[in-house]
Amino acid sequence: MTRHVDTVKDAETTPETDQPYADLGLKSDEYQLIREHLDRRPTSSELAMYSVMWSEHCSYKSSKVHLRQFGEKVPAEAKDILLVGMGENAGVVDVGNDLAVTFKIESHNHPSYVEPYQGAATGIGGIVRDILTMGARPVAVMDPLRFGPADAPETHRVLPGIVAGIGGYGNCLGLPNIGGEVVFDPTYIGNPLVNALCVGVVPHDRIQLSAATGPGNHVVLFGAKTGGDGIGGVSVLASESFDDGDGSGGPNKRPSVQVGDPFAEKVLIEACQELFEQQLVVGIQDLGGAGISCATSEMASNGDSGMHVWLDRVPLRDSTLAPEEILMSESQERMCAVVAPAKLDAFMAVCRKWDVEAVVIGEVNDSGRLTIEWHGDQIVDVPPKTVAHDGPVYERPYARPIWQDALQADAPTKLSRPSSGDELRETLLSLLGSPNLASKSWVTDQYDRYVLGNTVLAQPEDSGIVRINEDGLGIAISTDGNGRYGKLDPYAGAQLALAEAYRNVATTGAKPLAVTNCLNFGSPEDSDVMWQFAETTRGLADACLQLGVPVTGGNVSFYNQTGETAILPTPVIGVLGVIDDVARRTPMAWDADGDSIWLLGETADEFGGSEWAHLRGHLGGLPPKVDLDRERLIAEIAVAASRDGLLTAAHDVSVGGLGVSLAEMALRSGKGARIFLPDGLDPFVALFAESAGRIVFVVPRSEEFRFTDMCTARGVPAARIGVVDSELGGLEVQGHFIVPIDEMRTTSEATFPALFD
Amino acid sequence: MAPIDSSHIPPIEQPEKPVARVVVDVMLKPEILDPQGQAVLGALTRLGHSDIVSVRQGKRFEILVDAAPDAAALDQIASTLLANTVIEDYTIHVEEQ
Amino acid sequence: MAPIDSSHIPPIEQPEKPVARVVVDVMLKPEILDPQGQAVLGALTRLGHSDIVSVRQGKRFEILVDAAPDAAALDQIASTLLANTVIEDYTIHVEEQ
């Protein structure tokens, strides 16, 4: 079997050769653009690089024009806290004490559909490397997930594997899982969402960037060997250059699934920590999508330099790989670093200590070009910026869907509402047992939340909190995203998602600082979907500006649909907060008898997109009203009251309404409470409406004056709605019903085991 | 002595003589990364077994059947339950008893 | 072209044809409960395969050796590393290539 490699010389001498650009997903004008950049036809290796780097996933060609808003509508607060902004692997936020925090969410939706366990596992692996790349030590992960109906066979095929994969990889890395989401909706049935968040901590002076600078510096590839993982369509190229008579080996056998090796990643993390500590790298980049193509072109482009790579030096797991495939391979657990010659020996010594394979594959130069050779032949010679940053940009057409008005007009007013005490009680129990609200411990008990010994709050608390230094400095993170609200009004839906994550962080006593996001949508070539996307980004950017929390980075996942049906527009928003002393975090469980229960904010008759309507198969109307000024004020109260020691517990009110929030507090604490609903409000609305901008606070009697003063000063309505009473053994809604804690617990905890065991 | 929870004591199996023993071997496809095999190879190398060039780790199922085994049914079991054919290959051997 | 420190360049892997393929099968001893085998059996029973009376799950190692395999060395590898003889039995098959 002989293999002819398409060289730069070949490309110059055979300009007319037909190239399978369409099979690689490139449009003919994109192919023409490549020819213009190069002033000749691309070699097959160059074509491979451009095709993946210009894919939607890597180039953001459909979303870029909308994402720009995050860089334009920047809140004033950003300049005080953002050490590294959007555009790097992950944003870096100053949290004081010479420490910074970096966090990001990424999607691994499609791989997790194909092979749930490995898809989800490698999703965790990928986001952890993004955080590692910034010079940080990863300290926690979270996993926002979306599935089809809980009782659908398809959900049973994917959910257990996805959960096991997230646990299998994250647990083995020794990263506590401190939160996430499990949401069910029919639109996700053929397209589950697996989003993964990682957060890391880095001292200011150790922040790393992914720029290749310093001519003469080495380019080192380290970590796992390169195999034929995830090279998909690029095999077309490789097969064209094969004299592939016997059909054995070669591209047709390339795996479509990437298998993760968490142990390899764990030692990579430890090795990188030592490299950073000893200051042995000039620049560093993880290998994720588009593998070596991405890492080399981005680093050279970021460093405004040139780079030469000897591709045949890449350690291979499969010796039959063609150069195009090596360039594209998405094999996991690999990193690429730029290292000064004087530090190379020390670099290699660290890698040897951790048994991490490391090889010099290239050198930085000042040619301004990325050149790659393969056994002496030049196969790539490109300006790196044209690959990494100057891809095509599309203004995809978008328009408000014709069905949007009808959807908004179809408010859930015709559904019959419970009114008697028994009916209200049954409604509460049915919500507590519904898959979206039931106890998620079947899932979260598969995740290690203790490892590293710094987890102060984890699920089911409003946000996860980890301690990040010996003085008790901590960070809080929450993710949220209600696709049903997004469908009813994507602008408001994005703002509600942000508001909820922001509120959750504040509820635990942390000051919200910064935002990351993962935007999960259907096809950008559908003008309805594109409108949802445009509205979402506009809503999110406006809300971030108003709440004073900058977007630090994120990820876009398009083409999430089952056949022609797009998923609900699902922005998953992560908010990071800081708390100066984790000992004052506010938990959700109330404790002392006699403490007062207060509700801040206002409740309106808002059921559009609610869980109650969802359980009746209804989606229509408008989502809850957004009031960002109110959100800001109640967050201020949550943080200030925690700082002043006025609170024993707090919990935000969102999906399922006040009734569900109170039940969750009772379940968490094991103690009951007596609740008195305000006069003049329909008890059903009081208990189950999903109005935003509300938090339940639990305040000792002795602190009530100070607490109410705080609310009055900010003009936030506050109502005393109950008192903790362990004698009751349950939640009593005075004048309506009482429900024992045991009954609520059985209902809440039975759902997942009944579905998935 | 502490009370013993007998549910954790394995039952003494008294099977009737089964008709056939079926062995299903499941191995990762050759192109799929095998971190377990790699780990074993690493350990063997550290222990000085330098002549071992590759190790792959898979699963072995021993199944006892008390009716004449049905090849099609076995293949279906192997391909849908025992092996994940996205990443694994399998082979089936039947030994009549 | 840049000077190359050859110590950092990987050897081009030219796998010589290995001399032998060794298969080691490892199964839990019969008296040890096998939760994975039980789970498979349970699933098969639910799927209606009532003629399957027992399933046990073990491990299979496929090892390539590029020297004549040494029976004593292989036995040592199997008994100390591949199997935990406190709970597992093993068998070794050598296939010369």
Place this chain on the structure above:
Amino acid sequence: MSARIGVVTFPGSLDDQDAARAVRIAGAQAVSLWHGDADLKGVDAVVLPGGFSYGDYLRCGAIARFAPVMQNVIDAARGGLPVLGICNGFQVLCESHLLPGALIRNDVRKFVCRDQLLRVETANTAWTSDFADGQEILIPLKNGEGGFVADQRTLDQLEGEGRVVFRYLHDNPNGSYRDIAGITNDRGNVVGLMPHPEHAVETLTGPSLDGLGFFSSVISQLVDA
């Protein structure tokens, strides 16, 4: 001078820093020991921490057993050095034959992380002397392969010699025979258990302070000795 307690780090160890923190909180000095370094640095006791040594591929603890540091740990343990194996450390102790039996995949076939109630069956070991016989303690449990198994004779012998140190209460999380959560060797200096005492040493991060008793036990024995 305070006691010096070594904590071994294998590649893939995860709870080594936590074990070291627990040692410090209990008032001893934590000394880190590296798997590739045979030297025990003259420590007074050793903790083999939780994690996934070498990825826990093959069998948990099977590869770590051959690490250079382990030969000295094994010899010293046979000579009476107090050794505590937590989770993966327990698995390493069984694989090394310092403790009988083995740990297999949980009968529920899932990783289980939860707060677990245990009964301390004997205070007569180096790591439990500060507890009372029969005392109930609450500490985190988190493992995928925590099912303790051994043949009937071994189990009877462990029971008969009072070497079952911890038993799961209420709900056996992993199918361990006879609800066994931890055991000791015949001298009582080597103890292994699946749950994690090092995660129950601070109110802020653990469900109780019950884990401190493990470390205070060994420290008071070292002081008395």
